[in-house]
Amino acid sequence: MNDYDMEKMGSVLIDHGHLPGMDVEDADIVVVNTCCIREKAEQKFYSLMGRLQRVRKKKGLILGVTGCISEQEKENIFERLPFIDFSLGPSNIHRIAEAVENATGDTRTSAFGDDGRSPSLMIRPHNTRKGIKGYITIMKGCNNFCSYCVVPYVRGREESRGSEDVLTEVREMAELGITDVTLLGQNVNSYNNGSSDLSFPGLLAKIDRIPGISRLRFVTSHPKDISQELIECYGTLKTLCESIHLPFQSGSDRILASMNRGYTASEYLQKVEALKKQCSCIAITADCIVGFPGEEESDFDATMKLMETVGFDGIFSFIYSPRKSTAAATLPGRVPPDVARARLSRFQGRQRELTLESNKRMEGKRVEVLVEGQSKNSPDELSGRTRTGKIVNFKGERGMVYKLVEVDIIKGYANSLRGELSKAPGR
Ligand code: SF4
Structure with missing residues (x-):
């Protein structure tokens, strides 16, 4: 989604007469789009800004920050990074050209928050990429408030694009030769939840009929929003690829409740079983957090067991990282770092074996x-x-x-x- 946001901002700047630069040394304007989902991403951002400050001193470029760290820090970002020219939260990236223009007149721009209309959601990036893959944001934000996650605070509440608007963009992509389309959203399968517009499975069915599209995917899904209707799409829609990214985060019901995930391990497994029943060759990938506050050895064992039971094709796994403003940041029972590292290493080692087994099963096909x-x-x-x-x-x-x-x-x-x-x- 961040890549896609960068494409949108690039397109807005091109529309205002700017040209893409080849590298930082070449550029007159540098925009750093940020992520604060984990502490490491934030640390990388601040160290990059130190380097860019030196470039700025040397050659006087316009330097702006956009995305989740802008939203999280709001005006405080100018105290920490007094040398930047603008800061725009994710719902305000449509103001990028104005922010650059203000900076040329020595005026600093900052824009945060979300008034629920999100013009940034509606920007259509130019098709600058050569090739056959296309991404399209169909919804943004999240209403789930998982206790470890900063997304609802920095990306706001769920908001879906109208289905006609989405379908028009996919048709345009198909006309440009894009055949492989990925629908994006923080909680993509709750698209149009509670609205009278098309449901998510309804949208998939319409895209499936657009001539020229041969592969359709979506990320990221919440297990509680995987409906039977969506599962059946895997049996009926020819373009829908046999893969799903379905984060489980933990295999322990106690930890899942503390994470506020809204499902139990057995409910997750039931969804997986139904998906496999509908589509026996479906590849399932996931995200998992190890070392969440209060995680005991028995909770971790339950996570290992869930991993074995599903037989994932791949898992993005991380040690829990406390995030500002989230409920979990104040939870007691921090897992000592060496224990968390040992668990992650055990987890990733076993998953590597399972991925290899899954890849070996492909031999001869x-x-x-x-x-x-x-x-x-x-x-x-x-x-x-x-x-x-x-x-x-x-x-x-x-x-x-x-x-x-x-x-x-x-x-x-x-x-x-x-x-x-x-x-x-x-x-
Ligand atoms: S569903 Fe995903 S984006 Fe939403 S709060 Fe939970 S982890 Fe964050």
């Missing part, structure tokens, strides 16, 4: 691959993705880039698959 470009490993090879999101490297000709091909998988590795071309390009 014929899969559809959307070719994305040259392989990083070898100039003679191409690289693409299966519908389940797995990377496949294989020997092929450059003319196959951006085409759908069929590949026989000959070897499964920890992070990718090796294949052999089995058929000429399909489109």
